[in-house]
Amino acid sequence: MIYENIVRNEDNIKLSSNNVFCSFIRGPKVDINGDEQGDYYIQFIDKKTNQIKYETTIKNNCWAKCNIEYYVDWEIKVFHKNQLFHVHNFNAENKRIYIALDSKALGDTLAWLPIAVEYSKVHKCKLVVSTFHNKLFESQYPNFNIKETLLQKQNGRCYACSNFIMKDNLHNCKLKYKIHLKNGGQNNIENVGLVCPHCYEF
Numbered sequence: 662m663i664y665e666n667i668v669r670n671e672d673n674i675k676l677s678s679n680n681v682f683c684s685f686i687r688g689p690k691v692d693i694n695g696d697e698q699g700d701y702y703i704q705f706i707d708k709k710t711n712q713i714k715y716e717t718t719i720k721n722n723c724w725a726k727c728n729i730e731y732y733v734d735w736e737i738k739v740f741h742k743n744q745l746f747h748v749h750n751f752n753a754e755n756k757r758i759y760i761a762l763d764s765k766a767l768g769d770t771l772a773w774l775p776i777a778v779e780y781s782k783v784h785k786c787k788l789v790v791s792t793f794h795n796k797l798f799e800s801q802y803p804n805f806n807i808k809e810t811l812l813q814k815q816n817g818r819c820y821a822c823s824n825f826i827m828k829d830n831l832h833n834c835k836l837k838y839k840i841h842l843k844n845g846g847q848n849n850i851e852n853v854g855l856v857c858p859h860c861y862e863f
């Protein structure tokens with residue numbers, strides 16, 4: 662190849678290194694992004710008991726997820742070449758936490774909402790809740806009608822496929838980052854779009 666004969670400036674050659682991205686949407690998940698070939702051994706640890714809830718080994722450009730969806734004080738450890746490569750401790754402080762109350766029952770909603778609010782106080786996080794009875798709470802809690810607000814902003818259409826979303830189908834719609842956090846997207850409402858059930862994937 663002609664390129665082989667080009668004089669290279671060795672100073673400009675950088676070793677690539679893969680990135681680890683941890684998220685906590687319906688359970689803790691680790692993405693290893695990057696083109697450097699390698700194996701990554703991952704532990705999902707309950708810090709309270711020091712128990713490994715799930716462990717696995719994945720390659721670069723793969724992901725691993727523990728199927729526990731309830732709250733656990735997570736520590737995620739990633740090992741590469743038998744060395745600790747990355748540690749992530751779950752910390753909700755000042756983060757925007759989305760809780761979906763997905764029971765249609767009014768009694769469930771009334772019972773669960775204070776617990777969600779309590780969670781936000783304990784973890785000092787910014788709470789966003791969706792329920793089937795938002796109207797009841799709008800005056801009490803801001804950020805409540807986030808799906809309605811987004812739907813209006815999107816002129817009643819899905820952010821991804823532009824199909825119309827019926828208001829009574831809103832509870833099946835999901836929030837999705839327009840630019841994913843791991844690609845540099847901001848963690849704020851401007852970067853969130855409402856997508857129809859067909860367009861939603863983890």
Ligand SMILES: [Zn+2]
Binds near residue numbers: 819820824
């Ligand atoms: Zn769609």
